[in-house]
Amino acid sequence: xxxxxxxxxxxxxSSSFLLGSRSMSSWWGNVNPAPKDPILGVTEAFLADPSPxxxxxxxxxxxxxxxxxxxxxxxxxxxxxxxGNLNMEYLPMGGSNKMVDETLKLAYGExxxxxxxxxxxxxxxxxxxxxxxxxxxFQKRFSPDSQIYIPAPTWSNHHxxxxxxxxxxxxxxxxxxxxxxxxFASLMxxxxxxxxxxxxxxxxxxxxxxxxxxxxxxxxxxxxxFKVKGHFAFFDMAYQGFASGDPxxxxxSIRIFLEDGHLIGCSQSYAKNMGLYGQRVGCLSxxxxxxxxxxxxxxxxxxxxxxxxxxxxxxGALIVSIILGxxxxxxxxxxEVKGMADRIIGMRTSLRENIEKLGSPLSWxxxxxxxxxxxxxxxxxxxxxxxxKEFHIYMTRNGRIxxxxxxxxxxxxxxxxxxxxxxxx
Amino acid sequence: xxxxxxIARAPEDPILGVTVAYNQDSDPxxxxxxxxxxxxxxxxxLVLNVVRKAEQKLxxxxxxxxxxxxxxGLADFNKCSAKLILGADSPAIQENRVATVQCLSGTGSLxxxxxxxxxxxxxxxxxxxxxxxxxxxxxFTLAGLSVKTYRYYDPATRGLDFQGLLEDLGNAxxxxxxxxxxxxxxxxxxxxxxxxxxxxRKLMRSKGLLPFFDSAYQGFASGSLxxxxxxxxxxxxxxGECFAAQSYAKNMGLYAERVGAxxxxxxxxxxxxxxxxxxxxxxxxxxxxxxxxGASIVxxxxxxxxxxxxxxxELKEMADRIISMRKQLxxxxxxxGTPGDWTHIIKQIGMFTFTxxxxxxxxxxxxxxxIYMTSDGRIxxxxxxxxxxPHLANAMHAAVTRTx
Numbered sequence: 001x002x003x004x005x006x007x008x009x010x011x012x013x014s015s016s017f018l019l020g021s022r023s024m025s026s027w028w029g030n031v032n033p034a035p036k037d038p039i040l041g042v043t044e045a046f047l048a049d050p051s052p053x054x055x056x057x058x059x060x061x062x063x064x065x066x067x068x069x070x071x072x073x074x075x076x077x078x079x080x081x082x083x084g085n086l087n088m089e090y091l092p093m094g095g096s097n098k099m100v101d102e103t104l105k106l107a108y109g110e111x112x113x114x115x116x117x118x119x120x121x122x123x124x125x126x127x128x129x130x131x132x133x134x135x136x137x138f139q140k141r142f143s144p145d146s147q148i149y150i151p152a153p154t155w156s157n158h159h160x161x162x163x164x165x166x167x168x169x170x171x172x173x174x175x176x177x178x179x180x181x182x183x184f185a186s187l188m189x190x191x192x193x194x195x196x197x198x199x200x201x202x203x204x205x206x207x208x209x210x211x212x213x214x215x216x217x218x219x220x221x222x223x224x225x226f227k228v229k230g231h232f233a234f235f236d237m238a239y240q241g242f243a244s245g246d247p248x249x250x251x252x253s254i255r256i257f258l259e260d261g262h263l264i265g266c267s268q269s270y271a272k273n274m275g276l277y278g279q280r281v282g283c284l285s286x287x288x289x290x291x292x293x294x295x296x297x298x299x300x301x302x303x304x305x306x307x308x309x310x311x312x313x314x315x316g317a318l319i320v321s322i323i324l325g326x327x328x329x330x331x332x333x334x335x336e337v338k339g340m341a342d343r344i345i346g347m348r349t350s351l352r353e354n355i356e357k358l359g360s361p362l363s364w365x366x367x368x369x370x371x372x373x374x375x376x377x378x379x380x381x382x383x384x385x386x387x388x389k390e391f392h393i394y395m396t397r398n399g400r401i402x403x404x405x406x407x408x409x410x411x412x413x414x415x416x417x418x419x420x421x422x423x424x425x
Numbered sequence: 426x427x428x429x430x431x432i433a434r435a436p437e438d439p440i441l442g443v444t445v446a447y448n449q450d451s452d453p454x455x456x457x458x459x460x461x462x463x464x465x466x467x468x469x470x471l472v473l474n475v476v477r478k479a480e481q482k483l484x485x486x487x488x489x490x491x492x493x494x495x496x497x498g499l500a501d502f503n504k505c506s507a508k509l510i511l512g513a514d515s516p517a518i519q520e521n522r523v524a525t526v527q528c529l530s531g532t533g534s535l536x537x538x539x540x541x542x543x544x545x546x547x548x549x550x551x552x553x554x555x556x557x558x559x560x561x562x563x564x565f566t567l568a569g570l571s572v573k574t575y576r577y578y579d580p581a582t583r584g585l586d587f588q589g590l591l592e593d594l595g596n597a598x599x600x601x602x603x604x605x606x607x608x609x610x611x612x613x614x615x616x617x618x619x620x621x622x623x624x625x626r627k628l629m630r631s632k633g634l635l636p637f638f639d640s641a642y643q644g645f646a647s648g649s650l651x652x653x654x655x656x657x658x659x660x661x662x663x664x665g666e667c668f669a670a671q672s673y674a675k676n677m678g679l680y681a682e683r684v685g686a687x688x689x690x691x692x693x694x695x696x697x698x699x700x701x702x703x704x705x706x707x708x709x710x711x712x713x714x715x716x717x718x719g720a721s722i723v724x725x726x727x728x729x730x731x732x733x734x735x736x737x738x739e740l741k742e743m744a745d746r747i748i749s750m751r752k753q754l755x756x757x758x759x760x761x762g763t764p765g766d767w768t769h770i771i772k773q774i775g776m777f778t779f780t781x782x783x784x785x786x787x788x789x790x791x792x793x794x795x796i797y798m799t800s801d802g803r804i805x806x807x808x809x810x811x812x813x814x815p816h817l818a819n820a821m822h823a824a825v826t827r828t829x
Contacts, residue, residue: 037496071491130711232428278717288427297432
């Protein structure tokens, strides 16, 4: 306190301090409090709840059967190798080449000709969000008249990303509330009716929030129609390996498009499938006509990264490179990813059986039809509010349940609560 | 047919491109004085001991997980960072008037602050010093602001063009944003004196100009964390509002981990809370939440008084080595009788010296002596050692006398 008085006195004693100084009001008095993020706000509310029965099936972060976050063994081993050994010099603007090379193999295939021919422009990105944002900025800069078609519904942050990139957005039909499955006919109509050469955002697998994916046949039809219309496909792949347990199988949609010759874009994230959430590791790639174009495009992607964060963080990239570059660690990772996916698939079966056991009048087969981390339950916002208020169960108000938060310890309680709020429906 | 077939290749980044060229040179006497990353006497990159200790602590803690950080980042890290730049006893902190968010090093902090201003502030022009770090204009332009310059460096004196600075800021519209380098101006190494800072502060407050500090070298410039934060603290002490972007790239050697923080000092706690909520809306569509590892290292060090003290010692060693290189280079030039006044080498502060060499001389030194620097004549003192100072002095002497 004394120090503060001393400083104030010193400043006031210079005669012109008060001369012409503007009135002492804030520049930011007109700033409104922002609404809470609909997804991340759920966990905040959950943490603040003192009830011992509380269940968090909100944010999509994997939990083990004890409800605890998991650090994969392959990750712990990679970290042991990294700690204290390496310097922390700036990565290039495009990130770790080693990490990017391994990451492209996952999406495009180990033996991909596109990789051999160096036709893919790729940079390390700040997880999936960062990859989508750099792509959106790139789209704005180089296809300034384009808009983005986004599935309805989608991860809420997709809307924020393309809006902040100043790219106009439209939605295309995706989810069918009646069947709690894919509205394939309307989806195809929207693809056909969009102007030729439109840009589309597609979820490669494990659609977020619905868990509803096209079948292989449906993907082939979508790809064909995209060719007819000359559309651009941007795949957001946040769950490779995590959906079916098999990374090759989860990349099928992308491979179908590549076989058909599409020059796609792709966002990849290691947040879920390697449990590296907080490390922010991902990759943005764009398939080009030839190596020269890929070099040009990559240089332009870097120009967008430089004024955003200069170069990406190294730690997560090191972990990925070490794991994917070591055959034994990679095998271990594949095993652990399958373990996570299997646990989720098991919980889907368990949740559905438990609700059916209670004699629910409704159909719950969508729980096991849907795939990936999320189940789009079909519950209304009002029903979700009841779940929260009466049962201390936290999820997003669109009725999306993160299956990763379901355990053998809470599945019965969850089933009971869901039955309670839906039985009168 | 690709939708991107018209795309031309972007030019190399002028700063990072220097290292690319250096790496391609096979001459054994080559010297990289380009990018600002610290090197030891042996010319090696340095990981601080205190950072290694913090890393080991983290990796040996089985309870640590890798969950998403909140959008605003690691809470402990934010608290410690605000205290570091504003002072532990800062009334602004005690009064909860500071909104601090973890960002991706200095670049990320500037970008998030810029985007916030473009969305919420009525004045969309930011004044940046001439010259400044090459990435500054791009950051603010992409954030949605328009960029103007104010006079800063005087080539005649190789010092501060103080009158020019006061004139240009005096002519700025009320409320304009002004970017200030907190210490160790990049690229010139020329800082205002304490008295000059006080005059700048008075002028800016009288015109309602908004200060936006870029603090990338706290502790690294003079060796004292408090001395290097004095400019920022003067502005905060008068009760007014300001922005401060912090980077831990150099002073903790955490370059590639991308650790930094943006602090916005507001009039009231209520305003600070609203501001923080709006900062989240800027961050979420950019990268959702910041990376965990680097911030964990910083928090581990800043929270532990032993590690903190060790850090200040290692920091001072780095700063002292740089100051010693400055002295040695000046002495080497003077002993060679190189024409001109080279005392600016020891007057300038921080990682860089703005030598005053012109583009031709820079090219000559690259071609004949394999010495790499940016074409504006900026050299990174961190890239020098006692062994290599003579080589540089020879090159500079040759460059200056040949064109004399």
